[in-house]
Amino acid sequence: MLFNIINNVRIICAKIVQIAKSGHPGMPLGISDLFSILWFYFYKINFLNINSINKDKLIISNGHGVLIQYVLLYYSNIYNFNDIINFRKFNSKTPGHPEKNEIIDASTGPLGQGVGIGVGIGIKNKINSFIFNKKINIINNKIWIINGDGCMMEGVSYETTSLCGVYKINNIILIYDSNNISIDGLIVTYFNENIRMRFTSLNWNIIGPVSGHSYYNIFKAYKLSLKSYFPTLIIFNTIIGFISPCKSYNEVVHGSIFNKNEFNFIIKNYCIKYIFKKKILIDNKIKYFKYFIFFYKKKYFELIRILNFIIPKINYIYIYTKNRYNCINKSTRFVSSVLLKNIFILPEITGGSADLSASNLTKNDFIGFFKKKKRYRYIKYGIREFGMSVINYGINLTKTGINFCSTFLVFMSYMYSSFRNFCISKIKNIFIFTHDSFLIGEDGPSHQPVEHLKSLRIIPRIIVFRPYNFIEVIICWNIALKLKKNIVCIILSRQNFINNEIKFYNVKNIIKGGYFVLNKKKNDLIIVSCGADLEICFICSKYLNKYFLINIFSIYSSNLLNKQKKNFKNIFINKKILFIESSNDNSILKYKSLYTFILGINKFGKSSNTKELLKYYNITKKNIIKICLYIIKKKF
The missing domain is CATH 3.40.50.970 (Thiamin diphosphate (ThDP)-binding fold, Pyr/PP domains)
Known part of the structure; x- marks a missing residue:
């Protein structure tokens, strides 16, 4: 029965890629055995309560192979046939790299990042379990992470697994699909690390290498992984494109579709019986949760508030x-x-x-x-x-x-x-x-x-x-x-600076992302800046206000300002503007104005003290006043 289900998963994966005329069939064909067994026998989830705080998390770090998860969601009556047929189509439920949605916990296009995502979930669940678990474990789920050779090569997977080993996040199970193939061919020519020794040094529990096509070994590895005081790595040796007589063991199968003859050859390798099996549903026992609510009401209401x-x-x-x-x-x-x-x-x-x-x-x-x-x-x-x-x-x-x-x-x-x-x-x-x-x-x-x-x-x-x-x-x-x-x-700034120049606040304007600090109805010039750069703006305006009408506008969040209504964003129309910032940002030009002058930075710095660097970048009181006078006198 299980053999037939797994064969059906492989056939559907190959067929969907053929229909979509794009995709990555190699990985789904290679991991169908280990993924299907995980899905039906070890992955704890109740699709009737998809937002359960204690459901297992499934992260696919090599997200190009997420097609197999779509197929198993179809087997679980979550997706229908039209959903998987629309694989990689516009606005479909089955995009190429879904990243995240209500059903997909996480899937990453950039390789390796899914490993870190799983570690993050594990860390937060450990914190929550120590806060909320009393005599009953409200939070005791597992985080299953699928990754491949490419993820292991990425530096971010080392960073995150290293931290995971230090903190002993033992609710994480990393499933390594080791097929020794990437787009450039056999990885032995550019990646030959001893993964077992690497993770042993990182304080992980190691299982394998074992065959990723032996049901007995897969079951045994998963059972052992559930009883560990350390994060667990399971190394599965698999065959990419298993079992395509034309393209298995070959880098071509990673991202290429099958033609009609190749697809027919795949079908001949299987004895197919289309037997349907629903997903086994597992969830916390309701009576235990009622016990938690009765005896730990404060913790319960705090958890509800947070959720x-x-x-x-x-x-x-x-x-x-x-x-x-x-x-x-x-x-x-x-x-x-x-x-x-x-x-x-x-x-x-x-x-x-x-x-x-x-x-x-x-x-x-x-x-x-x-x-x-x-x-x-x-x-x-x-x-x-x-x-x-x-x-x-x-x-x-x-x-x-x-x-x-x-x-x-x-x-x-x-x-x-x-x-x-x-x-x-x-x-x-x-x-x-x-x-x-x-x-x-x-x-x-x-x-x-x-x-x-x-x-x-x-x-x-x-x-x-x-x-x-x-x-x-x-x-x-x-x-x-x-x-x-x-x-x-x-x-935020490192250096101290004069920040008490604003005497009046209009909170309604501040929350819009930008506001006038010196709110004058008429002005000869508006100086626009933000953060610590406003210090020198105030210094210069004190001198210039003796002779001219100078206004200062703090634009502490241009992203928020861009979301405001047009009448607020058009405050610079028919105005002369001097924009000062310690960066090379010229986004101020998107706002309509009579004239805009940008005093910014367009070159890298030097190792020096503050005074010398201000002179180097021409952000001095003397230079700014000269620029202000030039703008004010400029006629249009």
Whole structure:
């Protein structure tokens, strides 16, 4: 019976690729045995309660092979025949790389990232289990991760599995489809690591190598993996394109379709009987959950609140009045840290840093490190920026709280690929990036961000904040906590600067992403800037306002400003503008104005002190005043 089911899965996979005239049949044909056995006998899920907090998670890191999951969803009466026939069609339920939807937990196009996603889910589930599991295990699910040779080659898989081994996240089972083939042919010519020894050194439990086509060995490996005190790696040796007489054992089968003759040869290799089998449904026993509700009502209602994304009210006015004098003329990273101390009271908040907690100022006394006790919610990621961002994707997939991570802005480049996956999948996360400009000085050009602000702002479905003072930091965090489907990047300064120049606030305008700081009805010039760059704008305006009418506009989030109504975005029409920012962003040009002058940075920095660097970039009081006078006197 099982033999017939698995054969049917293979035939349907091959046929769908043939109908779609595109796809990757090699991997589905190769892993049909091990995937089908996992699906029917070990993967714990109830499709009648798809949002169960304790259902197993299934991550396909080599997402080009997700076709096999579609077919098994068809077998489980979740997808119908038309759904799988529309494979890779416009707006179908079965795209080539689904990333994430209500049924697909996660599937990644970029290889290796799915491993990190699974690790993130495992970490968050461990935290939740220590908070909510009492005499009954409300959360004790497994995370099954499918990956292949390409995922093992990617550096991000090493970063994340290394951290997983350190923290002993034993609810993770990594299934390695080792077929020794990639697009360029046999991998032995460019990848010959001893995977067993590699993962042994990473503190993992290793099972295999075993045959990925032997039912007995597959069952035995899965059973052993359920009883481990360490994360488990199962190495399955498989044959790519099994069993295609024309293309198996060959790199061609990875991403090529079968013609009629090749497909007929595949059918001849099987004794097919179309027997249908429904998915076995498994879920927590209801009586145990009723027991939990009766004896642990506070924990139950707290869990319900978190799952429904209900955030308790935070008294920002009290926080501001209590701490405002301590935050005057301080760096925005310090101001944000003051606010974080109050936000960490929420039990659903988790955070961490890539070896820069003391520099990002994201760690405080209200929260402990995750490794000491699993109930603690601050994670030391080590120097693993890319791995950290992918793990955060997984943490947020659990939908059991709010999460942030932090590093220097210049190291955002490591994480750029994962940002696309976040935005495509509409996953929320808060990224804190400090050291936001060349004013970090002596560290040199490798640590001085130039193009990073622009490269962040242009990603669809991302919101970038660069606040100036305590009020703007509060607004940024308030918006960041409430958003559900957006990445939020909070860009903060390292250096202290004068930040108490704003005397009047119009909150209704501030929440729009930009507002007039010096609100004058008439003006000769509008200086537009954000963050720490506003300091020199105020210095220059004090001198110029003796002779002219100078207005200052803080555009701390151009992404939010772009979402406002036209009448608000058209505030610069028939106005002269000077835009000042420590980056090469020229997005201000999208706003209609009479004349726009951009004073930015179009070259890399030097290793020097702040004063010399300001002269090097011509961002000095003398130069800015000259530019202002030039713009004011310019006639049109």
